[in-house]
Amino acid sequence: MIRKVTMIGAIREAIDEEMLRDQNVIMLGEDIGELGGPFGSCKGLLDKYGANRIIQTPISEWGFTGISVGAAIRGKRPIAELMYNDFISVCLDPIMNQAAKLHYMTGGQVKIPMVLRAPCGTGRRGAAQHSQNMEALFAHIPGLKVVCPSTPQDAKCLLKSAIRDDDPVVFLEHKLLYPQKADLDDSIETIPLGSAAVRREGTDLTILTWSRQVNFALEAAEALAAKGISVEVVDLRSLVPLDWDTIQKSVCKTHHAMVVEEDVLRCGFGAEIAAQVGDELFDELDAPVRRVGALNSSVPFCADLEDEIFPNPDRIAAEAEKLMKE
Amino acid sequence: MQSYDKNFLMEVLENLWTVRKFEECAKDSFLKGEIKGNVHVCLGEEGAVVGANMALKPSDYIAVSHRGHGHCVMKSKDVDHAMAELFGKETGFCHGRGGSMHVTKLESGLLGANGIVGGGIPLATGSALTSKIDGDGAVSVSFFGDGATNQGCFHECMNMAAAWKLPIVYFIEDNQYAVSVNIHTVVNTETLAQRAQGYGIPGVVVDGTDVLAVYEAMSTAVERARNGEGPTLIDCNVYRFTGHYVGDPAAYMSEQYLKEAHEKDVIEKFKAKLLEEKVATAEEMDALEAKVAAKIDEAKKFAVESPAPDKSGVLDYNYSMDNERSVAR
Numbered sequence: 001m002i003r004k005v006t007m008i009g010a011i012r013e014a015i016d017e018e019m020l021r022d023q024n025v026i027m028l029g030e031d032i033g034e035l036g037g038p039f040g041s042c043k044g045l046l047d048k049y050g051a052n053r054i055i056q057t058p059i060s061e062w063g064f065t066g067i068s069v070g071a072a073i074r075g076k077r078p079i080a081e082l083m084y085n086d087f088i089s090v091c092l093d094p095i096m097n098q099a100a101k102l103h104y105m106t107g108g109q110v111k112i113p114m115v116l117r118a119p120c121g122t123g124r125r126g127a128a129q130h131s132q133n134m135e136a137l138f139a140h141i142p143g144l145k146v147v148c149p150s151t152p153q154d155a156k157c158l159l160k161s162a163i164r165d166d167d168p169v170v171f172l173e174h175k176l177l178y179p180q181k182a183d184l185d186d187s188i189e190t191i192p193l194g195s196a197a198v199r200r201e202g203t204d205l206t207i208l209t210w211s212r213q214v215n216f217a218l219e220a221a222e223a224l225a226a227k228g229i230s231v232e233v234v235d236l237r238s239l240v241p242l243d244w245d246t247i248q249k250s251v252c253k254t255h256h257a258m259v260v261e262e263d264v265l266r267c268g269f270g271a272e273i274a275a276q277v278g279d280e281l282f283d284e285l286d287a288p289v290r291r292v293g294a295l296n297s298s299v300p301f302c303a304d305l306e307d308e309i310f311p312n313p314d315r316i317a318a319e320a321e322k323l324m325k326e
Numbered sequence: 327m328q329s330y331d332k333n334f335l336m337e338v339l340e341n342l343w344t345v346r347k348f349e350e351c352a353k354d355s356f357l358k359g360e361i362k363g364n365v366h367v368c369l370g371e372e373g374a375v376v377g378a379n380m381a382l383k384p385s386d387y388i389a390v391s392h393r394g395h396g397h398c399v400m401k402s403k404d405v406d407h408a409m410a411e412l413f414g415k416e417t418g419f420c421h422g423r424g425g426s427m428h429v430t431k432l433e434s435g436l437l438g439a440n441g442i443v444g445g446g447i448p449l450a451t452g453s454a455l456t457s458k459i460d461g462d463g464a465v466s467v468s469f470f471g472d473g474a475t476n477q478g479c480f481h482e483c484m485n486m487a488a489a490w491k492l493p494i495v496y497f498i499e500d501n502q503y504a505v506s507v508n509i510h511t512v513v514n515t516e517t518l519a520q521r522a523q524g525y526g527i528p529g530v531v532v533d534g535t536d537v538l539a540v541y542e543a544m545s546t547a548v549e550r551a552r553n554g555e556g557p558t559l560i561d562c563n564v565y566r567f568t569g570h571y572v573g574d575p576a577a578y579m580s581e582q583y584l585k586e587a588h589e590k591d592v593i594e595k596f597k598a599k600l601l602e603e604k605v606a607t608a609e610e611m612d613a614l615e616a617k618v619a620a621k622i623d624e625a626k627k628f629a630v631e632s633p634a635p636d637k638s639g640v641l642d643y644n645y646s647m648d649n650e651r652s653v654a655r
Contacts, residue, residue: 053459
């Protein structure tokens with residue numbers, strides 16, 4: 001059956017179905033009890049699964065993310081929900097030094113089948129402490145997997161894969177995508193981590209992107225088509241593992257590559273992709289890889305200023321035209 | 327002491343010797359350059375380690391600090407493979423990937439040592455949460471130094487464990503020094519046990535140079551945890567014979583402290599008591615010491631002669647699923 005579902009609804013369904021499927025799945029986070037989560041990811045789940053599995057915590061991010069790691073060592077499959085990914089600042093130790101490293105440091109004895117879910121993204125007028133994109137930080141840490149879905153279908157099916165994965169997965173959900181409704185095909189159970197999706201086929205330019213910027217890239221591609229530039233939009237969906245095969249195939253077809261990300265450009269994950277494409281596909285490229293990202297700035301509160309910060313369809317299209325003229 | 331049978335008391339002594347000699351071996355091997363990196367030994371703190379661990383069942387869980395070799399030996403009962411880990415060998419519990427600060431043996435309930443001060447506190451608390459959810463009857467214990475009580479995770483986890491009545495014991499190996507900083511210069515309470523009041527749980531001070539007192543305090547706390555009554559904070563006063571790490575000149579440690587430390591050496595105190603109460607003769611105790619010394623010599627021999635991990639395995643264990651692709655990209 002194909003239904004119209006919001007992304008937050010799809011996420012809630014994934015949590016619900018995985019909790020039903022495996023009783024080791026537990027959830028920890030703030031306001032996830034009666035309120036059903038700050039953004040509604042757990043609506044109704046406390047009544048259905050009880051306080052032993054929907055574990056509402058005090059505002060203690062270091063504590064509850066670390067407790068999730070401890071429970072994962074013991075065989076639980078915890079989903080820890082950060083209210084905003086920006087709050088990783090107060091709980092990085094359990095993620096960076098414990099979850100990411102325990103399988104390695106223990107020579108494979110310990111597994112951490114844990115998901116850290118965290119709303120991310122610029123554009124909601126949240127100002128500098130509630131508007132960041134942190135995927136590059138997480139992707140830089142060996143041992144973590146990093147997923148950045150852009151559609152309700154992907155959010156649901158990738159989250160289910162993340163929950164079933166035996167490694168710690170950081171699952172970054174763009175807040176402005178939560179209310180967006182799109183088709184959800186119930187016949188698809190899971191989508192494997194590390195599989196990119198070609199959202200639009202094209203022959204002249206490959207745009208590599210993820211999360212909310214996929215929508216902007218598609219809008220830009222539409223505008224560019226009117227100008228005779230055929231754009232292929234690749235939604236990476238997960239940054240670790242990275243679907244290199246799809247990237248390679250697309251770049252070898254178009255011979256032009258651009259990375260679009262909402263994170264600040266400096267040391268953003270786009271720089272890593274540009275470097276890999278440059279290193280390995282140099283002979284295929286007709287122009288250097290171009291990077292489009294947020295300005296190297298904190299995110300301002302004022303809407304007019306904030307909209308200056310991150311890429312939009314016009315900027316993406318303008319950068320693409322420049323690239324194609326090189 | 328009269329309430330304990332001889333077998334138990336001799337087991338206590340054997341454990342004390344095992345931890346002491348394991349650590350002396352680790353220290354000497356480090357100073358000879360045979361063990362690399364950083365080594366933090368618990369010499370002087372054996373009463374806390376042995377007394378606390380003997381109050382646990384094999385099915386219980388412990389998470390320990392960077393000064394954790396003694397606990398690793400007590401919980402795993404396997405000095406050979408523990409020593410091999412310190413030497414970075416493939417036969418080590420962690421196949422040489424963890425070393426001194428990360429010795430782990432999950433199947434023995436050893437959740438791991440931890441290189442981050444306070445890092446194990448949330449892990450032990452998560453283990454206790456698991457036991458509460460599953461109703462498996464296991465108790466989890468978090469062992470850490472006095473320094474860790476000033477980390478935020480200590481407060482966060484104590485609070486949650488108390489609110490949720492988790493089956494856990496928080497055990498401070500209070501040697502008064504956080505690296506070089508004396509605890510009394512950075513906290514405003516007389517004892518660290520007083521902090522328990524803030525969480526509505528018992529806070530107990532115990533003399534870590536009296537191994538049976540530790541065993542008794544721990545037994546009470548473990549029973550409370552197992553009965554579903556929630557956590558206890560144990561402030562166990564111990565002495566550190568050495569600096570923070572092996573090789574630390576430790577000029578910051580006062581002469582008075584070191585003098586007291588050796589006067590109250592738990593092993594000497596315990597042996598004197600066994601003699602006084604006619605539980606064991608000096609010959610029996612010497613024989614036991616020699617037996618343990620031989621066992622530790624064997625452990626070192628095993629570690630030295632074990633192969634290093636194969637270089638081709640350097641990327642193994644980064645991920646348990648999809649390892650190659652996740653690491654490579």
